[in-house]
Amino acid sequence: MPVKVVEDWLNACSGCEISILNIGDPLLDLLPQLEFVHMTALVDHKFFGQVGDKMTMEIPEADVAIVSGGVRNEEHKHELEEIRKKAKFLIALGSCAAYGGIPAQANMWKNEEVFEKVFRHSPSTDPAPDPADPNIPKWTDSCMAVDEVVKADIVIPGCPPHPDWIVEALSALLAGKTSWSLPERSVCDTCPVIREKKAAGGAVKRCFENAEFNPNEGLDKMRCLNEQNILCLGPVTLAGCAGKTGVPRCIQARTPCRGCFGPIRKGAKPMVDMMGALTSVGLDPKTIVDRRAIMNRYIGGHKFLTPLPARPAR
Amino acid sequence: MGKVINIQPVTRIEGHAKVAIHLDDAGNVADTKFHVQTLRGFEKFCEGRPAEEMPRIVCHICGICPWAHHLASSKAGDAVFGVTPPPAAVKLRRLMQNIAYVSDKILHFYFLAAPDFVIGPDADYSVRNVVGIVGAAPDIAKQVVHYRHLGAQMLEHFAGRAIHPTFSLPGGVSKPMNEAERQEMLPQAKELLEFAKFTIKFAKENVFPKYLDAIQKLGVIKVGYLGTVNDEGALDFYDGKLRLMQPDGAFEEFTYEQYTDFIGEHVEPWSYQKFPYAKKWGGFALDLENPKGVYRTNTLARINVADKMKTPLAQAELEEFRAAFGRPAHQTLLYHYARLIELVQCAEEAVQLLEDPEITSPEVRTKIEPREARGVGCVEAPRGTLIHDYETDKDGLIKSVNLIVGTTHNNAAINLSVNQAAKETIKGGNYDQGILNKVEMAVRAYDP
Numbered sequence: 001m002p003v004k005v006v007e008d009w010l011n012a013c014s015g016c017e018i019s020i021l022n023i024g025d026p027l028l029d030l031l032p033q034l035e036f037v038h039m040t041a042l043v044d045h046k047f048f049g050q051v052g053d054k055m056t057m058e059i060p061e062a063d064v065a066i067v068s069g070g071v072r073n074e075e076h077k078h079e080l081e082e083i084r085k086k087a088k089f090l091i092a093l094g095s096c097a098a099y100g101g102i103p104a105q106a107n108m109w110k111n112e113e114v115f116e117k118v119f120r121h122s123p124s125t126d127p128a129p130d131p132a133d134p135n136i137p138k139w140t141d142s143c144m145a146v147d148e149v150v151k152a153d154i155v156i157p158g159c160p161p162h163p164d165w166i167v168e169a170l171s172a173l174l175a176g177k178t179s180w181s182l183p184e185r186s187v188c189d190t191c192p193v194i195r196e197k198k199a200a201g202g203a204v205k206r207c208f209e210n211a212e213f214n215p216n217e218g219l220d221k222m223r224c225l226n227e228q229n230i231l232c233l234g235p236v237t238l239a240g241c242a243g244k245t246g247v248p249r250c251i252q253a254r255t256p257c258r259g260c261f262g263p264i265r266k267g268a269k270p271m272v273d274m275m276g277a278l279t280s281v282g283l284d285p286k287t288i289v290d291r292r293a294i295m296n297r298y299i300g301g302h303k304f305l306t307p308l309p310a311r312p313a314r
Numbered sequence: 315m316g317k318v319i320n321i322q323p324v325t326r327i328e329g330h331a332k333v334a335i336h337l338d339d340a341g342n343v344a345d346t347k348f349h350v351q352t353l354r355g356f357e358k359f360c361e362g363r364p365a366e367e368m369p370r371i372v373c374h375i376c377g378i379c380p381w382a383h384h385l386a387s388s389k390a391g392d393a394v395f396g397v398t399p400p401p402a403a404v405k406l407r408r409l410m411q412n413i414a415y416v417s418d419k420i421l422h423f424y425f426l427a428a429p430d431f432v433i434g435p436d437a438d439y440s441v442r443n444v445v446g447i448v449g450a451a452p453d454i455a456k457q458v459v460h461y462r463h464l465g466a467q468m469l470e471h472f473a474g475r476a477i478h479p480t481f482s483l484p485g486g487v488s489k490p491m492n493e494a495e496r497q498e499m500l501p502q503a504k505e506l507l508e509f510a511k512f513t514i515k516f517a518k519e520n521v522f523p524k525y526l527d528a529i530q531k532l533g534v535i536k537v538g539y540l541g542t543v544n545d546e547g548a549l550d551f552y553d554g555k556l557r558l559m560q561p562d563g564a565f566e567e568f569t570y571e572q573y574t575d576f577i578g579e580h581v582e583p584w585s586y587q588k589f590p591y592a593k594k595w596g597g598f599a600l601d602l603e604n605p606k607g608v609y610r611t612n613t614l615a616r617i618n619v620a621d622k623m624k625t626p627l628a629q630a631e632l633e634e635f636r637a638a639f640g641r642p643a644h645q646t647l648l649y650h651y652a653r654l655i656e657l658v659q660c661a662e663e664a665v666q667l668l669e670d671p672e673i674t675s676p677e678v679r680t681k682i683e684p685r686e687a688r689g690v691g692c693v694e695a696p697r698g699t700l701i702h703d704y705e706t707d708k709d710g711l712i713k714s715v716n717l718i719v720g721t722t723h724n725n726a727a728i729n730l731s732v733n734q735a736a737k738e739t740i741k742g743g744n745y746d747q748g749i750l751n752k753v754e755m756a757v758r759a760y761d762p
Contacts, residue, residue: 011352014328015377015477021421022476024463028456031445042425044325044439044754050747052319052335075330075351102374105359114355119581122357122716123703124574125588128581135334135349135584160377160477206710207366207483209681215490246470253474253481254489258370260478290364290711297371 002032003174006062006083007039010076011103011143012069016094017041019160023167030167033174037062047079062087064173070096070104070301071144075137084150089173092152093166095159097145099262100301102159104143105293107305111139145301154180157238159260159298164243184265187234187241187248187257192220196227197280203287204278205229211254219247225256227281231288232256233295235277236270238263260298271295316341321750324348326426326443327762328378328721333753335736341743346733348757350587350725360715365394365706366682370480372702375719378421380478381414381469382695382720383702385552390702391484393570393689395682395710402675403486405667408552410473410481411693412664415551416506417465417476418696419657422761423513424458427650430755431521435528436748454516461509468502486679493674500668507661514631514654522651531738533646533731533756535602536561538592538609539618540577540723542694543567547621549659551694557619558592558609563642565619566594570690573701577718578607589726590718600726602733611698611723612760613652618642625666628659646731649759684710695720697761721762731756 009017023030037060038045048054057079065087071077084090095101106114120127132138146152154173156165165182172180188195211230213222225232234248238261241249250257263270274295275285288294296304316339322332330351338344356375363371369387373380385407392399399407425444429437433446441449448455466476472495473481481488522529539559544550558576559565568576579588580598591598591607599606609615618641623629632655639648667673686708692701697720705714721728735756739749 009330011354013374013377013380015374015380018377018421018477021425021459022463022466024466025459027459028448031448036443036445040323040325041328042326043443043445044751046325046439047322048320050439051745051750052321072352072354102371103354103359105371106355109355109358114358117358117361118353118355122579124577124590124716124718125579125581129583131581131583131586133349133584135332135347136351136586139353159374206364208683209485210488210679213489215492215676249470249474250480251474252470253479255370255474255480255483258480289709290362290367293363294367 002035003063004037004061005034006037006060006065006087007041008065008067008079008083009040010067010069010080011072012094012096014041015160016068019163020166023163026167030170057082059083059086064089064091066091066093067146068093068097070100071140071146071149072103073137073139077140077149080146080149089153089178090150091154091156091169092146093156094161095157095260095262095298098155098157099299100143100145101298104300104305105297107142107300108293108307110307111141143301148301153178157182157262158241162241162243165240182238182240185239186264187237187239187261190239190242191234191248191251192218193222193224193251194220195224199227199229199281199283201282202229202284204231204283204285206289207255213254219251222254226278226283229283230256231294233259233270233274236263236268236273237261258294258297262299270299316344319745319750321754324754324757326429326758328376329762331762333732333757335740335753337740337743343733343736343740346736347584348729348732350585353586357715357717360712363712365391365704365710365712366484368704368712369482370478373478377477379418379695379697379720381411382693382700384479384482385411386691386693386700386702388482388484389691389693390689390704391691393691394687394704394706395484396685396687397485397680397682399486399680400675400677402490402672403678405670405673406487406491406678407482409664409667409673410469410479411552412660412667413465413468413503413506414476415660415696416510416657416664417462419653419660420458420462420513423517423650423653426761427758430751430758431525435752435755439747442751457509461506464502465506468499472499483679485682488679490676490678491674496668496674500665503661503664503668507665510657510661511627514658517651517654525647529645529647532752533735533759534644535605535646535727535730535734536644537605537727537730538595539615539642540609540611540699541616541619542692542699543620544624548624549616549620550624551660556692556699559619559642560595561642570692570701573690579718585725587722587725590723591726600729602730605726605730608726608730609723610727611720612649612696613656614643614649615698616694617652617655623655623659625659625662627662628655631655631658646756646759649761684708697721698723721760724760724762728757728760728762731759
């Protein structure tokens with residue numbers, strides 16, 4: 001009997017679903033074991049009946065629910081709660097579901113400030129009141145991770161998560177296991193670059209020019225980016241972005257990590273830990289430009305990012 | 315007041331949307347609306363971010379076309395910092411874009427659109443999907459999965475990330491390509507080209523002929539078109555002038571910075587997605603009989619506005635297409651055909667770029683320095699013209715962002731097409747799931 005799966009995206013970009021497709025050839029072996037009773041991206045099941053005649057949202061019963069995206073509006077919230085009621089296991093897929101993700105950067109502002117900008121302060125937009133209609137759901141107070149609303153049994157972080165982990169987590173469930181998680185290692189633990197435990201010292205550099213490296217040599221011949229004074233969040237970021245075998249994805253591009261897999265363990269304080277990591281190689285953490293947003297780029301849910309109090313008038 | 319049929323969610327598209335079909339007392343369609351239900355607020359939360367970080371933030375707007383946002387943002391960054399990337403950097407950006415688009419077009423045609431055509435629009439929903447395709451045409455499905463994956467692997471292997479890339483930055487790209495990498499990728503790009511050629515041949519022989527009747531009727535509207543052409547008037551995904559064509563084929567051209575003179579955005583209370591319109595065409599009206607200001611983007615629009623394709627095999631395909639459907643072609647389902655002509659160009663251009671020795675030049679980044687400026691960067695995303703408009707302060711931090719993205723341009727047209735399709739297919743209160751799926755097909759053609 002195939003396992004019944006509900007897959008749904010909430011405040012998402014579809015990248016997680018593309019990552020599922022990027023499983024590649026093993027996907028065709030996995031597919032017959034799964035019956036997608038709902039998957040907005042690929043399957044035509046409807047929430048209000050196939051001919052749109054139902055008054056309430058109908059989510060099918062499922063062995064496994066896979067949810068990508070965070071919760072940004074009342075309908076995401078309702079949909080997620082209904083999915084949770086009908087699913088034996090719920091997988092929060094990707095960093096939006098796990099931590100709020102990039103869209104949770106909006107948590108630095110009040111909702112009305114965001115709407116004000118989008119609908120009344122754009123050079124191409126004819127200013128208009130905020131859209132408001134029964135057919136478009138209201139924003140929630142903040143952009144939330146899935147577990148701020150319901151219990152998530154398994155969390156697969158990453159922006160996007162690597163296909164290896166999607167296969168591994170699903171295979172674990174298919175084999176009757178009830179939990180799965182990535183090992184608690186940092187990106188640096190999987191990064192092949194040369195580390196000498198000290199930088200040139202001084203200010204952290206922005207990416208105004210490329211890192212120093214020889215393009216004809218491997219990453220094992222490139223100096224650590226933090227030690228080149230380029231801010232890299234590898235020390236405080238959970239490893240796994242390149243799957244089971246690869247090197248960290250951003251490093252492969254010779255660019256620094258921005259923390260898309262989130263903190264190494266629950267309850268970690270990446271900001272504090274990163275300040276320590278920079279200080280230990282002789283850099284001044286106070287020189288990081290836009291520090292709050294950059295350190296919380298993918299993890300602005302869970303109240304990590306909130307609107308700053310208005311500055312007192314001078 | 316008659317009843318309302320809610321198609322929710324609209325499936326095999328990207329994102330959250332519903333279609334509401336309003337019937338009158340006689341059961342005929344009074345109106346149909348396409349409601350976009352989500353808003354994320356990128357234009358606000360990018361304020362304050364360092365401009366050089368933008369290409370790796372805004373790519374998250376779309377996980378299907380992250381490379382398009384990544385590159386439009388890099389180009390807006392080039393303009394903001396006032397730098398010209400070295401030639402090899404532009405070639406590498408173009409190469410990544412073409413490879414990413416090959417995967418995107420394969421995905422849309424086989425996995426999102428084909429179930430309607432291969433399994434059939436009226437088939438039961440439980441089989442009208444990719445799993446149905448795997449069952450109906452296992453050999454083709456295997457190749458689709460393989461070549462989509464090959465494209466993703468090429469991007470990942472060279473540029474680190476296939477989804478949400480970090481490779482391109484204002485001033486160029488993060489690393490050059492060495493000769494070994496070029497040698498490895500060239501035969502892979504040739505494989506993609508072979509599959510592209512197979513795909514359009516397969517579609518022309520086995521798919522499109524069966525639906526000629528539907529193509530002439532479903533979702534057809536007569537509106538304008540927007541796309542990018544190079545100096546020779548050929549379709550260019552990466553750079554050029556914006557060309558805005560009226561429904562009769564007359565057109566005007568403008569530079570990126572001039573976009574606010576030509577394009578306005580209207581807001582309706584019932585959708586979070588705005589409605590861009592051509593400012594000089596006498597206002598905006600979502601009236602099916604007499605639409606005002608409405609233009610379309612994405613594949614069919616580009617094929618219509620371009621005088622020619624950029625590469626020879628794609629050009630031969632365009633000539634065949636034009637002989638059959640004319641220019642501009644207004645039939646909405648032809649978006650699928652146009653998508654495959656573009657697929658051929660993307661694969662051909664990828665091969666051409668990899669055969670160009672300059673692509674391995676080590677000079678790939680011009681150093682940037684912060685300054686107060688405004689910059690507009692555009693590329694053609696799979697779903698239409700992307701407009702990224704940034705303003706920075708003297709520290710190179712973002713002061714203001716305006717974005718008009720691919721599918722947003724098509725918002726008005728999708729609304730008109732879905733209304734047309736509903737009126738065409740639902741009469742006297744008679745409808746079933748197959749008919750409602752045909753209404754959705756009018757949405758899906760735009761690949762929103």
